[in-house]
Amino acid sequence: MxxxxxxxxxxxxxxxxxxxxxxxxxxxxxxxxxxxxxxxxxxxxTPQEITEAAVAALRSGRTHYSPSRGLPELREAIAAKLLADNDVVVSAADGVLVTPSAKHALYAAFTSLLDPGDEVVIPSPGWVSYAAMVSLAGATPVPALLDPATGFRITEAVIEAAVTPGTRILLVNSPNNPTGRMLDAAELEAVLTVARRHDLVVISDEIYEHIRYDGHPHLSPAAYLRENTLTVNGFSKGYAMTGWRLGYLAGPADLVAAARKVQEHSVSCAATFTQIAGTTALEDSQxxxxxxxxxxxxxxxxxxxxxxxxxxxxxxxxxxxxxxxxxxxxxxxxxxxxxxxxxxxxxxxxxxxxxxxxxxxxxxxxxxxxxxxxxxxxxxxxxxxxxxxx
CATH class of the missing domain: 3.90.1150.10 (Aspartate Aminotransferase, domain 1)
Incomplete structure (x- = not known):
């Protein structure tokens, strides 16, 4: 061959x-x-109480499949966290998908939403795997080049210049890897304006949310554009749980259901005992x-x-x-x-x-x-x- x-x-x-x-x-x-x-x-x-919750789960026999969308108690905890911390309203029943890593949440979102010929606007510089994931989904990543002279600020003009009739998704990441920048109110408004103008899905990668300095507020696009935003987050960075592989995708029920199909036919579900540990992280580890x-x-x-x-x-x-x-x-x-x-x-x-x-x-x-x-x-x-x- x-x-x-x-x-x-x-x-x-x-x-x-x-x-x-x-x-x-x-x-x-x-x-x-x-x-x-x-x-x-x-x-x-990893904080001790999280590890102990996982060990207790293992010893009690919680070593089998969980529902593909995730354990009900963890989905409830995620929905409560999003409401309390981010002013984001999602349904724990059908608006949250627990995934084996935030990385898989992104992959499932891209794979379930993109067709050949679709484009994704990605502010650049941005995390190394975004463009690769879009390409693996058969679509085209389009960089929106941010200016170092402005501190890599996102502006409406920069994003708009990258949008074409084929654009389906606008990706944002705050706090940003690699720049360390966080979306401010003006940048968020630019994202929302372009997304509404072109009816784009916004995917907001918020994996570094807990690691912030000097009182900078964390702004979640889903709080302002609920019907068109998927929020990606997880436990790796904030809770020192990189090896646990646990994340989630949250947003409109129809978009989450599409990503769930990808999960069901790829990894099935996140490990049950890590989900129990994740529930403890959200409830007891701040x-x-x-x-x-x-x-x-x-x-x-x-x-x-x-x-x-x-x-x-x-x-x-x-x-x-x-x-x-x-x-x-x-x-x-x-x-x-x-x-x-x-x-x-x-x-x-x-x-x-x-x-x-x-x-x-x-x-x-x-x-x-x-x-x-x-x-x-x-x-x-x-x-x-x-x-x-x-």
Whole structure:
């Protein structure tokens, strides 16, 4: 057979972040001393009460299939959380789909809503898997290039310029990975205006919602455009549960039902005992989340101050998430991919190249401060030495 893979995979690269993790593991196996600031997961242990809830569930025999849409108690907890925290009204019965990760919630949404020829507008820079997922669904990702000079602000003009008659979905992510930006009221209004004008479905990825700084409010599009918005969220980032693989999709019953078909014929359901743990997370673990955010706040200050001290590097303080996204265009190595490669080879500091997040990140790199203060200090010292010896 000459053809071994589907043609739609031709435009899909490997996940840049997963590939980088593989390379880090290979280099460490070879004895390289590395400081890894590419991590996309909290470095904290899952809060104890969540783990204990899962262990109790396992010991009591909760090891079988759950309903495909999710356990009723978790769907009720999710609906209550959305109403209390986000002013978003959804039906626990048919407006919530519990998924094995927020990533799968996104994949199920794209797969269930998109046909060949459809387009999805994705603000750029944006998370590395958005465009790939759209392509895997047989549709076309269209970047809306955000301007670094404005702090990557979303404007009506930028989004409108990317919309065509084939546009079906407008994607937003706040707090944003990789920029750390959060939607403000004017940006949200721009999103809502364009979505209403063209009758678009808005998919709002809110996975970093709990990690915010300086009192920045979290704005959910579904609170203002309920009938056309799907909200994606989960437990990985806020509750340090990346390995548990638990997320959810919430919104209008007909759109959630479509995504449920994808889930039923792919993964069936999320693991039952993780759903029980997720219910505990929503109901009992907010103090632990606040402790983690307090630690992130101190690390953010250390990293941003240190980056702005480096020659040729400028970095705005992120408003949310645990990423800094510095501009390295003044270093003499203005391409983020080349800069990241240089820092890995010469300084032993692992960071994610900005271009991995789309054309909007060309002159940037992403550094995670889900790392100890000692690791952050070590990384900054290594980068400073490399930059000043160039």
């Amino acid at each position: 000459a053809k071994r893979a589907a043609r739609r995979l031709a435009s899909v690269e490997r996940s840049a972040t997963v590939a980088l993790l593989d390379r880090v593991q290979q280099l460490r196996a070879q004895g390289r001393s590395l400081v890894d600031l590419s991590r996309g997961e909290p470095d904290f242990v 103090p632990a989340v606040e402790e983690m955010v307090s630690a992130y706040t101190a690390r953010r200050a250390l990293l941003v101050e240190g980056l702005n001290f480096l020659p040729g590097v400028t970095c705005a303080a992120p408003e949310g998430s645990f990423y800094a996204f510095p501009d390295i265009s003044g270093t003499g190595v203005p391409d983020g991919s080349e800069f990241a490669e240089w820092m890995l080879d010469d300084a032993g500091v692992v960071m994610t190249p900005g271009p991995a997040f789309g054309a909007g990140g060309r002159t940037h790199v992403r550094l995670s401060f889900a790392a100890s203060e000692q690791e952050l200090t070590d990384a900054l010292e290594r980068m400073d030495k490399a930059l000043r010896s160039r």
